[in-house]
């Protein structure tokens with residue numbers, strides 16, 4: 348799994364940052380880079396801090412070797428201030444290297460010791476390993492991302508993450524363990540993501556839902572085009588839909604209505620195409 352990935356430790360100056368995302372106050376990422384290397388991933392901009400091009404996303408992972416020491420100190424400050432910490436905002440904290448390093452697990456012990464409210468989002472079944480810790484938090488949201496239900500189609504965009512079926516199974520186990528579960532439906536692709544079908548698969552095992560329209564402005568377009576070619580989808584049609592207000596509104600409407608009918612909390616949909624708005628804040 349790691350043979351083609353450059354792996355190296357790094358020293359961080361700090362590990363908890365104030366969040367620019369809605370619904371969370373802070374973010375914590377024990378890793379920089381993600382060997383899952385999803386073709387659409389917009390975290391690829393992180394590479395510029397380490398001399399990597401956007402095209403190299405997926406080929407390197409740095410782990411913060413002093414993360415635990417810094418977290419011990421910073422978590423005391425966060426505990427005093429209060430607020431929710433999202434673990435894994437620009438990387439999957441349960442990517443393959445975590446199995447060996449257990450940096451996420453060691454970090455969870457510190458968050459737990461201080462009872463800091465956390466939110467985790469993953470595409471990896473490795474997360475089940477830590478349910479014993481997650482269930483001890485006074486407040487812990489556990490989220491799983493699902494973008495495309497069909498495994499073969501999913502593989503063209505996200506070849507190394509757990510399959511959609513495995514992720515839904517993980518969400519079910521989290522729900523059965525008593526965790527506060529959420530489903531992140533995203534990225535939502537034109538022609539490929541069936542938000543209604545995904546909703547139906549998770550509606551009895553998720554407490555809330557949010558979504559995200561595919562972000563095409565982060566150096567991922569060539570990758571997406573090559574996947575679309577394999578699927579015989581015309582890239583201009585895909586792009587036009589992805590960038591249209593109507594596509595966003597349609598998906599938002601569908602999820603809003605379905606959540607309302609099922610008494611599931613709907614946390615909105617991110618979109619990226621409006622040039623008047625910065626980043627994923629236009630929920």
Ligand code: SF4
Nearest residue numbers: 381384385388438439
């Ligand atoms: S798992 Fe998440 S962070 Fe990792 S490459 Fe895929 S989208 Fe990016």
